[in-house]
Amino acid sequence: MKLYKLEAVVLRARDCGNADKLLVIYSREFGKLKLMAHGAAKPASRKRGSVQLFAHSKFLINRGRELDSISQGEIIEMFSSLRNDLERIGYASYLAELVDAFAPEGEPNPAFFELIITTLRLLATEDAELVARAFEIKALTMLGYRPSLERCTHCRSPLSGHLYFSPAAGGVLCEDCRPSYPDARTCSQGILELIKLFLRWRPVRLRQLRVDRPDRNLLKLLMGEFIRYHLERELKSAVFLRRFPNGAGKTGV
Ligand SMILES: [Zn+2]
Numbered sequence: 001m002k003l004y005k006l007e008a009v010v011l012r013a014r015d016c017g018n019a020d021k022l023l024v025i026y027s028r029e030f031g032k033l034k035l036m037a038h039g040a041a042k043p044a045s046r047k048r049g050s051v052q053l054f055a056h057s058k059f060l061i062n063r064g065r066e067l068d069s070i071s072q073g074e075i076i077e078m079f080s081s082l083r084n085d086l087e088r089i090g091y092a093s094y095l096a097e098l099v100d101a102f103a104p105e106g107e108p109n110p111a112f113f114e115l116i117i118t119t120l121r122l123l124a125t126e127d128a129e130l131v132a133r134a135f136e137i138k139a140l141t142m143l144g145y146r147p148s149l150e151r152c153t154h155c156r157s158p159l160s161g162h163l164y165f166s167p168a169a170g171g172v173l174c175e176d177c178r179p180s181y182p183d184a185r186t187c188s189q190g191i192l193e194l195i196k197l198f199l200r201w202r203p204v205r206l207r208q209l210r211v212d213r214p215d216r217n218l219l220k221l222l223m224g225e226f227i228r229y230h231l232e233r234e235l236k237s238a239v240f241l242r243r244f245p246n247g248a249g250k251t252g253v
Contacts, residue, residue, distance in 0.1 A: 010055050011096040028113040032103045036069040047073040082124035091128045094237040102143050134198035136223045147171040163187040167229030
């Protein structure tokens with residue numbers, strides 16, 4: 001079959017000459033894919049809207065020898081309120097980069113696709129910083145990098161007293177095991193409960209949450225280190241987001 005359909009979110013769109021665009025998308029049917037969109041950068045192109053960054057679109061795809069290409073595109077959702085706010089765009093870019101970095105190519109995961117769509121909707125309207133934190137932990141867990149949070153990751157004893165979090169250990173540590181992991185940082189019962197809440201993924205609960213600035217900063221630091229540990233590099237958009245030192249900024253809370 002030469003043509004096939006898919007539903008996807010555009011994670012990356014790069015101009016590559018002749019008004020063509022090279023896209024990285026995450027599709028419901030096939031997971032992450034690279035696609036060519038010929039002529040999509042032309043002002044009159046009918047594909048133009050559907051291949052914009054973060055667009056949720058339906059595509060008709062033409063099988064190619066090296067790279068498949070988009071024959072037709074139709075927008076399902078543009079997340080327009082996301083696009084008028086630099087900080088929300090920053091968080092959406094971060095989501096896209098995180099998915100691109102961690103999701104394997106060509107492996108379908110429909111539940112993960114739904115998570116991306118829901119998160120983009122939430123990033124457009126809710127407390128974008130908390131939405132991003134919830135997405136980090138939920139996404140990493142769905143892709144096989146779940147941190148251990150119920151017992152001490154090293155000795156398996158029940159958690160009490162002072163708690164620590166170590167990316168190298170792969171989760172929470174007790175006081176006795178902390179010296180074995182130089183990257184361990186002080187965590188708290190409150191932060192641990194928040195991470196577990198994010199993992200249960202109840203978007204409505206996110207709206208009711210009140211998290212103070214020190215806890216937000218600690219959460220960001222812990223998750224950032226956990227991601228860097230698995231990725232062995234820093235995400236570019238994480239560097240960009242540092243331009244918003246108070247995190248939530250215009251998005252309030
Ligand atoms: Zn221990």
